[in-house]
Amino acid sequence: MRACVVHGAGDLRVEDRDPVPPGHGEIAVSTAFGGICGSDLHYYHRGSVGDFRLREPMVLGHEVVGHVAATGPDVDGPGVGTPVAIHPATPCGACPECAGNRRNVCARSRYLGSAARTPHVQGGFIQHLVVPADQVRPLPTGLDLRRAVVAEPLAVALHAVHRAGDVAGRRVLVTGAGPIGCLTVAALKNAGAAEIVVTDLLDEPLAIAAAVGATSTVRADGADPDQPDIAIEASGSAAGLSTCVRTVARRGTVVLLGLLPPGETGFLGNIVVTREIEMLGAFRFDREFDEALSLLGEGLHVDPVLTHTFPLAEAAAAFDIAGNRALASKVLLDLTDPR
Template sequence: MSTHTVSCKACLAYGEKDVRVEQRELEYQDEDVLVKVDRGGICGSDIHYYQHGRAGMSVLKHPMVIGHEFVGVVSRAPAGSNLRVGQRVAVNPSRPCNHCEFCLEGKQNLCSTMRFMGSAQFNPHVNGGFSEYVTATVEQCIPYDDRAEAKVMAFAEPLAVAIHAVNSAGTLVGNKVLVIGAGPIGCLILAAALSAGASEAVACDVSDRCLTLAQHMGATATFNPMNEGSAGSYQQNRGYFDVVFEASGSPAAIKSTVALTRPAGTVVQVGMGAASVEYPVMPMLVKEIRWVGSFRFINEFDTAVKWLQDGRINPLPLLSGEYQPEAIESALIAAADKTLSSKVQIKF
């Protein structure tokens, strides 16, 4: 087995308000795929690493390359693989162990030793994709048609999260759906729900700008809960929606899902907010509402690549900015300003 190196520019988070662009030496083995990164999208976790030096319980202990929503071109492929040099690929950032009980049950997203790219969960951390070159396994590299735009395909990872949430709800054919939180994930859930057969897909957000984006992504109706009485008709007759996707993580929003969901309906919790919330357990029980958690994705990444490649979902209304890697700090600041930005991408 031979070890090779390539010099490349990368965006590294060092700690709170400390992100740097540096030249580094990237090592890779014969069995690795070397991918020349085209572009990647900034996620909420990238923003948290910049703002706080941590994302949830994952704390930066040493510099780490951020980013896990990215696409690129194969620069070097292992002998005997189905990949070829010059091929465009979306890179699945998940690296499950594939031998624990959850992996063997086909629930790789629940793998307790998941090596997720751009994550500080473990020490040493797993470097992400905001780098001129990255290494990946053959299984992580999902080819896509050269005619598809990289700025579209860079939405594969967040769309995979959305499709997994939709799958967690069960069949949506003919169902009335509400999405609370019309950020990038919420808007992609809305589009995926419509693609999966929902008859109505309503968006709820405290930001009118986000509600406008939801309309561009296909929302059949929208409402701002800060406007008095805006949710009233949806709470009548013990709730209106068959399925509610809670994508904001707001404690108040999570609490509101019970009143908005019809008896025997389903609430899919996607948004991550406070560690604990006040929740109306008795009304939830009386209405027999099913409350389901949805975390990351499994094989939905491949589905997301296909949907984007085929134009089944157009995510571009969500693209609000493109930056060079040298401007990573400005890009992170812009991405964190939800009054101005939805999805910001770094273009290498």
């Protein structure tokens, strides 16, 4: 079988790997599509994501869908051939965070395609993937695999919206119109936000944000948007964070969603103090994955985010296009096509 493996910054290879049969409590999935995430791009371009640095070759990918290929002994799960999505996280189940229903911040969690731990957790851009059975989710009836692949980033967006509190009838700013930012727009619209303002440096991603529900878009190199009640920082940049803090209403809420560069990032702390701004982090997700699949099955409008699909053999070209925000939003690898 073939897999997309990063060996270091700028070193991406499509390699042969030996298939592994599922063991007790495991399911093997014949993967169909994998979505390239911003973290995959960081590993490819920089060799790191935030403070997580590559120390060994790693199969990338954590946005994966496919069909059940085989089940291990004693597994009571979906049958062979069932179309499924993969929840990429394996929390430890024993820590205070897991016990307190905060499994997304479990310090011992394993996440597909992550260098947070050594040995690294190998990812899902591989044609035959074996995972614990409880990470496999049958797709809602009628949901095709190509749309289902955005369940993972949509779950990230849903978690950020949940962290913001009740957004119904509120004015919300989203800084950054990448795939996560645009899916955050879709989640906000579904949750009843009255106004959704999106900023970005490029017109092309702003057009996608408008297509999925933004009520207005603003170039980030222009004038600041008017005071939102809530600001969600989805660009992963110090400039985006500054915009959120500077423009949010007094006693408003800022949710940090995008991962900032490694190390310390300065921010307008005195404004946070004097305006009593509430700042919250949003990291990954937990049960929002199932919510995302349900919303996609109900027809949540996300199709404009899906812009390109490449065969696995053209992974390097796919990653290069995915890094060009003027051309692409969510780029998929077709893992059934190993050409």
